[in-house]
Amino acid sequence: MSKALPLRRRTDWVGILFAVALTVVILVPMLVVITWSFANVWRFPSVLPQQFGLKFWQMTLARSDVWSAFGLSLTLSAVVTAISAAICLPAAYAFARMEFPGRNVLFFSFLAGQAFPKFGLLVAIAAIFLQLNLIATFWGVVLIQLVGTLLFMIWIPVAAFQAVDRRMEEAARDAGAGPLRVFWSITLPQASPTIFSAILLSFVGTFYETEGAWLIGAPQIRTMPVLMISFINNQPVIQYGAVLSVLLWIPSLIALVFTRRVVNSGSFARGFGG
Amino acid sequence: MTSGSESGTKPGRGLIGLLLVIVPVALFAWMTVWPILSGITRALSPEQPDGTRALSISNFAEFFSDPYSLANLGVTLWTCLVTLGLLLVICVPLALYLRFAQGKLATYVQTMAMFPMFVPSIILAFAFIRVLGPNGSVDLLLNAVGLPKIRSPYLTPWGPVIGLVWDNIPLTVLILVSGLGSVTNYAIEAARDVGARPLALFWYIILPRMWTSVAVVVSFTMLGLFSAFTLPYVLGPASPEMMGPFMQRTFGDLRDPDMALTQATVTMLFCVAFGLFYVRAVARNRGK
DSSP states (O other), X not given: OGGGOSOOOSOOHHHHHHHHHHIIIIIHHHHHHHHHHTEEEOOTTOSSOSEEOSHHHHHHHTOHHHHHHHHHHHHHHHHHHHHHHHHXXXXXXXXXXXXXXXXXXXXXXXGGGGGXXXXXXXXXXXXXXXXXXXXXXXXXXXXXXXXXXXHHXXXXXXXXXXXXXXXXXXXXXXXXXXXXXXXXXXXXXXXXXXXXXXXXXXXXXXXXXXXHIIIIITTTOOOHHHHHHHHHHHOOOHHHHHHHHHHHHHHHHHHHHHHHHHHHSHHHHHHTTO | OOTTTTSOOSTTHHHHHHHHHHHHHHHHIIIIIHHHHHHHHHHHSOBOTTSOBOOOOHHHHHHHHOHHHHHHXXXXXXXXXXXHHHHHHHXXXXXXXXXXXXXXXXXXXXXXXXXXXXXXXXXXXXXXXXXXXXXXXXXXXHHHTTOOOOOOXXXXXXXXXXXXXXXXXXXXHHHHHHHHTXXXXXXXXXXXXXXXXXXXXXXXXXXXXXXXXXXXXXXXXXXXXXXXXXXXXXXXXXXXXXXXXXXXXXXXXXXXXXXXXXXXXXXXXXXXXXXXXXXXXXXXXXXX
């Protein structure tokens, strides 16, 4: 391994080894799932499906439980993201730009939740929801997923507001613009790409949130990931799970395209303590 | 949190700032601080036969004298340690490679290493079963060349290990590569000029600068693994089970919130050092 360190010019065997190993381990399982979703017939011991086709896409898309789970997941994600943006973005602006008592303590307090194992925390919340009759309700799941977005939706936008060029704001103010006008025309446009990434990540993260939905929502609230668990555990027809996996994956691919720059930048790793 | 001090010195603005942050702060306090305090209190004060609650460690005595609970705790610790070991063995070389390599191949390797971040764990679980499960793709290929089938890791303790390693590769690599940023090319070249061999270079120059990020990876991963739910629930054995599924079953199926809270408190206690270290590392990075 240490032989890879020198920057000598020669065939990058280590790189080839990593590339091949990661392709086999990471890409191939995904290709297997995609193949299953297009297999009309695939019986052991054939290495490839005996018959390809869209039969199970039609059958999965004709299932009402899939559509109701999909609708519920979209509604949940939209509601959670909207509430989160409404309460977190003003707070992020205040943290970035205003001076008030306890600002640093409150800002870093959102980290405290990260110091606990997540599922243990969820169980503690669930015990309180049990007393409040929020178990197995839509708003119970909204609340638990909302808490999961707070850190993200405050910390990323704070960085965005801090990165806005102050001189442009001052120039606009010198030219006679009021504070709101400066915010709408100067501050927000500069901060919005990063804020958009945070909103998208929060939407997608909520869409895939499984543990809170399973613990708080079961058995009434069946989101897409919860439906997927029951397909894995109880559905003998493999293709249903395969088609649902591919469907379920689409939001993540969209997020991949739009947030790749944020993820590849060093600040993202630093956000995790790297 | 460095800017902002120059603005908002006008009286009254402090109040506006406080008003703007009060809702998320209150929500956070109600949904994180309060459940933890109340959960630990409930676990420490079991309900007496007459319906009142009194301070007692009887819930914990019950947990630590129950062989099944201890087996679950044991399999959780085993899974954490094995997963962590495998992650470091895979990701340290990978991060070293990505830190020093350039070109298209390195970009491809990085893309592949980041890819699992965009695969939800529930899809990963399904793919795992289709590849490594009974009559999965590995069995199909082995069968095609006339070899016997594998002993599938599905529904054994190795199932969650493989899934969790896969799932944790991207963040581990990201944190390690970011930590390796403190190793300058200049330091490497200087060491090489005085004749340091690759192994010495790694041992004396790179490793000392990696410890912090390795420690961050260890604490971050331990926190995640100790309370992992989805992958152990879907891929792991029914008995013994990891703490995540165990807590869920105690809460949801056995309808025993007090015992579930006791289990949650135990997992929190096991993670307290990792949690504090991790939060300190994140806060320090953000404070920069």
